[in-house]
Amino acid sequence: xxxxxxxxxxxxxxxxxxxxxxxxxxLQSIRELPHRPWLIYHSHDNNFAKGILxxxxxxxxxxxxxxxxxxxxxxxxxxxxxxxxxSYFIPSAFEPRVHRPINFPESALTSNRFNVSFIxxxxxxxxxxxxxxxxxxxxxxxDRWRRxxxxxxxxxxxxxxxxxxxxxxxxxxxxxxxxxxLREEAADRHTQRTFEIPACGTLQLAPRNExxxxxxxxxxxxxxxxxxxxLRDKTDYYLKHESQRNKIAQSG
Numbered sequence: 001x002x003x004x005x006x007x008x009x010x011x012x013x014x015x016x017x018x019x020x021x022x023x024x025x026x027l028q029s030i031r032e033l034p035h036r037p038w039l040i041y042h043s044h045d046n047n048f049a050k051g052i053l054x055x056x057x058x059x060x061x062x063x064x065x066x067x068x069x070x071x072x073x074x075x076x077x078x079x080x081x082x083x084x085x086x087s088y089f090i091p092s093a094f095e096p097r098v099h100r101p102i103n104f105p106e107s108a109l110t111s112n113r114f115n116v117s118f119i120x121x122x123x124x125x126x127x128x129x130x131x132x133x134x135x136x137x138x139x140x141x142x143d144r145w146r147r148x149x150x151x152x153x154x155x156x157x158x159x160x161x162x163x164x165x166x167x168x169x170x171x172x173x174x175x176x177x178x179x180x181x182l183r184e185e186a187a188d189r190h191t192q193r194t195f196e197i198p199a200c201g202t203l204q205l206a207p208r209n210e211x212x213x214x215x216x217x218x219x220x221x222x223x224x225x226x227x228x229x230x231l232r233d234k235t236d237y238y239l240k241h242e243s244q245r246n247k248i249a250q251s252g
Contacts, residue, residue: 003029006037013038016065019045024057027064042069044092046186048078073211074187091215092192098165099199102173109170114139115239117175119168120193122147125184132228133235141171172200176245177238179231180206190215198222198252203238203245205231221252 003026005011014030014037016022030036041062045052047070062068063083070076071092079087115137118130122144130138135154145151145160163171172178178197182188189211197204198221206212208224216222223238225231238245 002026003033006030006033010035011037013040016041018043019052019054021055021058022061023055024061024064027061031064038067039065040067040069041065042090044071044192046072046075046188048075049183049186051185071190072187073189092190092195094192094195094199096199099169099172099196101201102166102170107170107173108167109174112174114171114175116177116179116235117141117171118179118181119163119171120181121162121183123183123185126181128228129179129181129231132232137235137239139171139175168196169200172197172202175202176242177235178202178204180204180212182207198249201249203249204252205234205238216252219248221248223248 002014002022006014016039027039030039047054047058059082062079065084066086068079068084068087069090070079070087071090073089076087076089116133116139118126118138118140120126120142122142124147127148130140131150135157139157139159140154141159141161141163143160143162145158148154148158151158151160178193178200180191180193180197182191189209194204194206194212194215198216203223205223205225208218208226212222212224218224223234225234238248
């Protein structure tokens with residue numbers, strides 16, 4: 001069907017986004033067309049992580065694209081080693097029409113205010129960070145949080161499913177602090193949340209690494225940590241210092 005569409009409509013470019021995999025056989029057939037389109041692949045996930053499902057021929061298929069883009073800078077060299085020389089890193093981003101401050105009366109969360117929020121899928125590497133915080137102040141949204149060993153204890157502060165626009169931006173807008181935790185399984189260096197949190201006017205606390213600090217100036221536009229203890233101490237500090245918190249959030 002894809003081959004027929006290409007032939008019938010003289011398609012110039014096929015952009016394959018995320019985990020919509022195209023088989024090696026189909027890519028090869030497209031490349032053999034007399035007037036073939038450009039083949040471009042983009043992924044915002046770490047395709048080398050164990051938790052990312054992919055077909056057996058995925059790594060073989062990469063060399064058949066004309067261009068490959070990824071938000072994972074650590075994957076560029078891996079793609080090149082697999083025979084794809086035209087691999088490029090482009091950071092994640094935010095959508096200004098979606099990720100923006102949403103406050104009363106526009107927000108549906110008119111009676112809610114959250115001290116600390118985290119939005120993201122459960123991953124066991126995040127346990128030590130959320131457990132370092134005061135669960136009376138922390139609120140979490142995301143898939144798979146029922147797997148969290150202390151889910152029943154804190155279930156009144158956990159919404160165990162993903163949230164999307166506009167709730168996503170409303171939660172961030174109504175949060176004093178938002179956590180930009182990364183997934184260790186995926187070896188993340190930054191994610192979309194890295195930009196979505198400050199776009200909503202909220203102070204971001206995120207793990208300290210070179211990539212994040214290439215986007216933001218530490219202590220002026222973002223607050224970073226390296227340990228659960230540092231996260232806890234900085235969370236306590238900025239919850240008590242509203243003017244500093246707001247200044248950094250706005251700069252971010």
